[in-house]
Amino acid sequence: MDSQQWSDGVTFTMQRGPFQNNGATPWYTRVQVGTPGQSLKVSMDTGTNITWITSSLCSPDRCQHFSAGRFDHQASSTFTFTDCLQRPYSFGPWGTMQVESGSDVLTLNNTPLPIQLLLAADYTGTQFRQLDWDGGMGLPSSSAYVDGKSSFVFQALMNAGKIDPHQPFVAFDWDPASRRGVCQMGAVDAAKTRGPHLFLPWSLYSKVRGVEYIWSTPLASYTVGGDVLARNITFALDSGSSQFKGDDRLMRQTLERIAQGGSPTVVLGFADGEITLGADLYNVLIEDGPDKGKTLPQFEPLGLTDLVLVGSLVMEYCYTVYEYRVVQCRAGTYSLAPVGIWLFNRPQGPQIISRSSSRRFEAKPRTLVSGKLVLRPPLATAHTAPPLCAAGTWKNDYGSAMTLTVTGNVITGSYQSSTGSTGRYAVTGYQASTSPSREKGLPVALAIDWHSLDEQQADPSWHWVSGLCGQLHRIAGEDRLNLSHVLIATGDFPDLAKQGAYLDKLSYRRVADEAIGLRPITPTLASEHDNRLNGTWMAAQGYNLKLHVRASSQHALGCVSGTLTTPTGRVEVSGFTDINANSGGLSRQSVSLAAPQKSGEAVLALAGSLDLQVDELTLLALLTSSTTASQRYVQTQVQSLMFRRTLGAGANEI
Template sequence: MKSVLMKSGGVGLSVSLNRGPYQNNGASPWYAFVGVGTPAQTLKFSFDTGSNFIWATSSLCHPETCHHYGDQQFVYQISSSFSWVNQHTTDVNFGPWGNMDVKTGNDVFTLTPESLGRMENGSVSLSSDLYLAESYQGTQFRELDWDGGIGIPSTNDRSDFSSLGQPYRGMTPQRGSEAASFHFFQSLVEQGIVSAKRPYVTFLTDIDSESGQVEFGQLNQDYRDSREYLFLPWQSYSIPSVSYIWTSQLTSLSVGDKVLIHEGKSLTPYFFSLDSGSSQFKGDPKIMNEVFSLTSKNGQDVIIELGKTDRNENGRLVVPSSIYDVLIEHGEDRGKTISQFSPLDGLDNLVLVGSVLMDYLYTVYEYEIISFGSESRIKPVGMWIFNKLNGPKIITSTQGKPAKIFHIL
């Protein structure tokens, strides 16, 4: 287990990430070790910007279900701090993965430095509701490198995703006396661990060392003077049931010279999303099937335009085959190199991507914190992406000035 570093006084929290084997199931191989319950049970969790709930594989699972590569489960019976919220079985929709049957509890999540030499500030503990999985099945789950997920949605407002529709990875309204409530990042702000002046969640990973960091309320100062970045303003995705994902409007997408999406030729807007819980490019079935076919045949660059530079030019990403063609390290397709574009039924006009692209970027999710007395409400501002230092130049457009987030603190 790698250490988790904690700084107090509202200066933020830095959590180490570990990388499991890349499997062709669409889920990120990255996870963090997090303690659940009292005493803390160490499980592998994804910090997931593509979901709006917290869940864990649990001791409710039957012997024939809940098989996954991460291979651990939360044993709620031995946690003295555990309590039930709702013991009715609820169906949670994982989109193309299938469904998960869960019951709802509440317990303590602990991020603790491993080394006693780092314990002077104590540990970070948050109480939260969580879904305890009692059943899930399928190849995608079997190839999952983590034991659970901690959602970091763009919004926690239930009215944003209570309408009918096909969720992506979204919580389902519960029957019974009490519904679940998930506010991980908001709780970090309310406890003073993250300052309302630095409402950021950032990801930076390194494939070669199989290590990385997710930071809450901190910015990596190595990128302070970078001109190789884009700001992607948050715009709500047109399907209300998944409006909690982080999206920004997409201008165009091409494979080589073939234009597949163009803002001026579409009756409805297309959206782009960075999902830290995913790996592949996913989304609109027609678009993804065509991109997969073209990239598998000719290996041409995928060119994405979105956002604006401070010179009012379209932002531009160029994704070569060396990034989207990925060697599958474990699971059904082990040993194959596969173009990572996959259709998702029901998510029309969406291009979503996770670690396949994020591994080559420094990514910042920015919130605005709105206070109501002692409580806070989070509101999405947008995503910032930077070319990694000494990495490939994915972002080919440049800016005239450094990113303002480094200069307004």
Template sequence: MTENLELTPTTALNWMDAHATQQTPHVDFTLRRGTLTDNGATPWYATLGLGTPPQPLRFMLDTGTLNTWITASCCASDACQVHQSFSPEHSTSYRACAEPPSSVPFGPWGAMCVVLGEDICHLERTCSGETQLCALDEAMRIYLSVSYDGAQFAGLACDGGLGIPAVPCDTPSALLEQLRKQGLIDHAIAAFRFDPERGEGRCLMGAVEPERFDPDTLELLPVIPLSGELNYLWTVRLDQLQIGGETLGGALPLALDTGSSYIKGGRGIIARMLSAITDRGRRPLRVNDPSAFADYPELSLQLGDTNYRLAPKDYFMSLNGGWEVGVQYLEGLPDELLVAGSLFLDRLYSVFVFDPNPAGQRMVALAQPRRAALSASGVWRNEFGSTLEIGTIAADGTFRGQYRSDTGASGVYPVVGVADPEPAGDSISCAFSVSWRSLEGDPDPSWHWVSGFVGTIQLRDGVEIFSTSYLLQRDITPEMPEWMATAIYPSTFRRSND
């Protein structure tokens, strides 16, 4: 029985397979990547419903906090104006708690003045292959922010945060723990994958995706709780930290924080890191041209048996028209504590294991991800709003589909084409033909025309682009001579998620 399996490096892969998405109930969060700012917070967020009827709000899924909070409609601060806010007065299931308003500190960020309330979360739960929108049986306790003290809050990509702490919570405020307690998931695990190029990712609570990571790279790390008020962090042992071959420390605590963007830390360790990165101040912390990365050293973090290497292009962050070193001091942290956010986690498949075995040992599993490959299949939309639907690519590269247009000729048209079924590079060459004989509607002159499209699919700034040139061939008549009957045009499609 996997439920009683002691989780060790030897048994980890079997345990992961037993908790695959198709075998166990889970809650699914689609992650989107918002704008990265210099406030140190993650740009990733998920949208879920809060209240009755559900109000769609953007939450960061945060392993770096105990708090679950949301911007409230009564918030009077300027920072609230850039966020969607929760309106408790429009929720029939909202209940205010008796506690008086209080201030929640966020370190160098400032603080938020909050009131405590309870309401229902609405989530997408999958069980036995069926996905349904479901409401939690028990209301979640949430801080409603009524004011922000600190300009950094205005730069958040989200409207609030869902805490995923590494310690049990007395009140129903930690979603992962609540899902397990209410029987909506069998096991309290949260699996994250990110695709920064596409600007999308996924978090599963209750299950993992073994097909999304390389099992040979799986590293299982026990959580070593910090003493004191930071005991909620998912802290593992950093066996060795090197920059440019220089060892800066060993046996350091490293907190893995999905709510952060930078690598942050206490004054001592960050001072040594910045000194090594800048060659004792000889190199700047900000550059205006990425070609300057060649002058900077590699970062190496050894966790267990694995060295995780970050090239300069990985730890410089694109901000404010240039590139800045994503390593910073965070006030209030112990001198030798490091916190790794999306700068590190974006490149990994990570699983936060809250209670894997009877001993209750928290674990973090890290592995190299298997990214979703480029594919021609799916729905594409061009600059005129016309859609191209490409079906499954057969083993010989052929496919069928449909082209839908409301501009010029309006209708639904059959498509046949070819594309590489197993692309190995960073682009896909694709060609298809369209017969303008619509499958719907009344005949028109265009029913006798044909087109041939040829182009390339590439990922550009996180968006899949299908750039084509197409040849339109009309009938040749005395009124339409050959030179007029043949025309070549450009057309650019973008993948549609509708």
């Protein structure tokens, strides 16, 4: 067990894995989960609000990652599932995993600490494949922002009496030379809080909904090579990250400036202090993974508007202390609110704090707050309209309704039609990860499977799917969702429609949830499915699909995941397919997919069918980019794509 419990808190010893070019920190600690304890490598992650681990719920060929550890829940006598649903959890443009929630114990010095956690049941992608750790222990800025299905371990330790509530600190001390470090909870090393320092007061980042938990602070200026690229934006320090990530425009401009030569310095200017990084610090040798042996600048667009986020690239050269404010709800029960982050130059190493803050750190116990503490948004945005988001309940001109939830940029939900069959239908999709300007709309792409998830009488439309793509605009204070709709009918429905593709334009208005009574549903995935759609598909102009099908419970529908490669890059893709086409006597299997775009500024819907006789996949692609409301007639481009299975690819290739 790589932790020690002291009278002044709990210390986790940490190790540095190989630096890989995926944006995730190489630092991790070993923890014991379950009974008997299973040793897993875990990131101490101030950039997430969940505690999660890779698990044996993943099939052997899924959840591949560098560390390769998995928690076997069946081997733990203390494990229980706390829900019977599996859902997607999005890390935004970085990737998405399928998770299930459970409870078990985290053992610290032979003392079990009950925790709730999320078990990864599926994930794919090069970012995950290069992970040096098996899971993450979330250290969000406040207990108010914790995902309700997982524990905030720092708060749990405090409530269990393992951490003094008057010492509300989480301190990191990483030494890249020795590749050893510590994360100390509930104490600080006062000897390391001397010399040049920086205090970053917490301030809510509200440009993108759903990431309020990050440790963010105002950034007065962002300068590269003497050129000020941005002013008055937001900075975040994320111990689960490595490289600089954030605003697409800023990251691209930074890379362009570095490519011009001259080894420009990067300067982060705060109201009360400054960080300066030279090229020798942001150009990093990649130690493993596809880019092994290369030295690359560590800047990556992430689709988070007006945000500059970084992790170990800065923290390896500082002693870092995250400070909370503790609210005592009642005896032995505490809630945590953010104060801010303290950074101190490490004596041995680059002195990256180039201008110190006037406020000084006092290594003394903190006073508890009693009663109730109100977390408020920044004054500048307290009375502004909320950002555009597809989450909520919507009703169109036909009277059909859908309720959507959004995690990061991933959409899930339920649809209730009034134009044909009754029942509830599954919805998945994406919204653009980059927030549009005030004048422009938010691109949205959805996939719907028309196999009812209720106890209804079957009809031909249960084999059909739809793809929808368009924009959300705020017009005269009202949110309106205008979507182009492609209905794929793979079989005749007497007195309604013949086989074919049908186009429509649907306009939705936001309504109160209680007016509809429709709740989001996530299909329960039962098993891998030996389906003809599985495998790798190629089309002209550089389009490539790698698809994987899982059956829902009772084989009602097929849930599709995978990747889409376009001329602009590779992204995740998800959607639905009719896994009952063959048994239903149909020659075509309907398919509806949705995908974000690498830029974060557009989304794509793909709807069509797989010809089961000639093994060809024909999809109509709808690509929506952000436009003003007056120009929404050119918001969606349409393209027909013919995919063929790659040579030698079997039906079960992933």
